[in-house]
Amino acid sequence: MSATDPAAPPERMPVSITINGNRHKLEVAPWTTLLDLLRHELELTGTKKGCDHGQCGACTVIVDGRRINSCLRLAVMADGSEVTTVEGLATNGELHPMQEAFIERDAFQCGYCTPGQLCSAVALIDEGHATTRDEIREQMSGNLCRCGAYVNIADAIEDVMAKGGQAR
Amino acid sequence: MRPFSYTRASDVGEAVAALAANDGARFIAGGTNLLDLMKYDVERPEHLIDITALPLDRIENTADGGLSIGAMVRNTDIAYDEQVAARFPLLASAILAGASPQLRNSATTGGNLRQRTRCSYFYDVSTPCNKREPGSGCPAKTGFARYHAILGASERCIATHPSDMCVGLAALGATVRVEGPEGSRSIPFSDFHRLPGDTPQVDTTLAHGEMVVAVDLPGKGFSDHYSYLKIRDRLSYAFALISVAAALDMDGDTIAEARLALGGVAHKPWRNAEAEAAMRGKPAVETTFAEAADIVLAEAETVPGNAFKPELARRTMIRALSQAAAGTPQSQSDKRIQ
Structure with missing residues (x-):
């Protein structure tokens, strides 16, 4: 051109x-x-x-x-x-609660899908449509993890929800 | 992607005129299908007209007690709309059975109707495909055809329309409102998508230059007795092998009215008036549903890759109708099928 x-x-x-x-x-x-x-x-x-x-x-x-x-x-x-x-998830050098929860729950292995998983998980909590484990799994279905860390990812999201659920 | 030029439309008339004047132009809204196809070099537009700023992003009550859903309303906003969830839960359920939250946040009503088949040969420009290159052939007939049609297909094409939302809209008897260079018109949902016949490259009855501006739902939502049951290779985020939208209006134990639409079986959402009529006045029991399913599948034709589908379709119809009759619609998060 x-x-x-x-x-x-x-x-x-x-x-x-x-x-x-x-x-x-x-x-x-x-x-x-x-x-x-x-x-x-x-x-x-x-x-x-x-x-x-x-x-x-x-x-x-x-x-x-x-x-x-x-x-x-x-x-x-x-x-x-x-x-x-x-x-943009961390503020003033402090990790977002979802990032903390991913570390705590070992919710990744190679880490390549993790930025997308984190953004998706933060938005999931803001949306407020998921309350049960089944709903979390369904609402995270657009994020694939070839290492298969799904169980720990769902655990991490449940942890953040249990602590009040606010994304920020 | 190949280079293209881009403009934003600020009113419907301007957008329609711009599209009609340029055969190489396409509308873009959510972009979830068009950009995907452009990356695969299946779609090669010279010009994109961004229609996301058009004032078509509302869900409104209509004079006859129904709802009008603007073409730019995102899938998510329909599925979680209070009126849709309460009065048209079949539509909400069908939408939530499709795609992922990210895609539903982008994808629009109009784009959902206009999306193209996910046939892997259509997507692969190194293979023949009569839909992509008319006259080149159809490898699906002897190849990978799990997602392919068993009803209304032609010698030239056995592709299916991939939408879940459209299966729900078909069952609910929606109307598609369209604006074009010649003015506006309304198209019954069952006449919007077409069968492949000798021109599988043509998906819908729209002319180039026409734009979907809204989808109107009549007032009857079947909110007490409905189910959307989707059978697929993964539990979530996969296209349907078979999906069924079932809706019943019950008079005691007797079926007063029945709606039955299928996805994953044809080039369009599939409804069969004869099967629906056969359930009317009958008890809501398995034999009634099996008779209706047999009517739907009477003309089914398979290829080696999808020979399993008529039986799967039959069972899925019976189960979805049973769920509807019992008032226990399929959950889209708890995947157990009751």
């Missing part, structure tokens, strides 16, 4: 996205996903690319209070949004 070709799509479009409380004014290509923007352009590599097709949940982030697969969201469509990634 060349800048002299009038039929060519514009290469960059302006967006303003708040990520973990920091406002970023950026220019992105229309075909850049939010995931690739985070990882490749902002070096926020905590969010992981697993399948890149919305099947594994490793790229889960929280956009305007909702967990989504960042691999299936165009960055241009996140214009004006507030995004929380795993890097």
Whole structure:
């Protein structure tokens, strides 16, 4: 594609996205996903690319209070949004209660799915639709863990819920 | 993804005109299916029109006692809407049986209707597929066909429509409201998706340029006697081998009205008026449900990869109708099937 070709799509479009409380004014290509923007352009590599097709949940982030697969969201469509990634869960050097619970319960092995699991778990508690173990498992079904740490992940989420359940 | 240009639409008329003027344009909303297909190079739009800012994000009461669900309402917001949960729990249950919380947070009503088959040959551009490349062939007929059709398929295509929500909407007798360059029209849900026939590349009866703006539910929600039972290879987050939306209106022990729609069996959510009529006035017992199931499956045809499905469909229909009759709908979190 060349800048002299009038039929060519514009290469960059302006967006303003708040990520973990920091406002970023950026220019992105229309075909850049939010995931690739985070990882490749902002070096926020905590969010992981697993399948890149919305099947594994490793790229889960929280956009305007909702967990989504960042691999299936165009960055241009996140214009004006507030995004929380795993890097934004801790505050002032203190881990989020969900992060503490994951460590306490040994809720990971290789750790690759963990950032997505954490964002998903934090959002799950905010949503308030899960109260039983079955509901937690169902509501976490969009996050795969190939090490099979599911039992401990559900334990960690139950712990945070039992302690009052507030995400923050 | 291949490069494309992108604009945001601020009103429906503008969006419809922009799409109608450009054969290479597509609407994008949740993006959960379209972006996936673009990454696989199955969809190759030159231009995307973002319709998420359109004022179609509300669930409203209609004059006839039903509900109108805007095309931009996210799946999650339908499933947990108080009115939907109380009056149309079959729809809420069907939605919660599908996808994952993350996908349901993005996916819209309109996009759910417009989503394409998950046939693995359709997705794999290195294989023939009559839906993706008309005339190239259908490897599913002799290949991997667990998710494929047993009703209404054609020589050219045995793909299924993958939606759970649409199976619920079909059972509830929804209407799809559409805006296009020629104006607006309403399409009965059963006429929105089409059978593959000789043109499997065409999923719906929409013309290019038309936009789904809302789905309207009539007032009758069957909230006392319903069930959505989905059978799949994993307990969660998998497409249906067979799914059944069952709804009954009971007069004592007698069935006053029955609705029965299936997913995972055809190119569209499958309803059979004859099977529903056969249950009317009958006792809500297994023999009644088995007779209805036999009517639905009378014309079933299988390929080697899905020969198990008619019997699975028969049992799933009987079980879902029994759950509906008993007033004990299938839970979408406790996976035990009672």
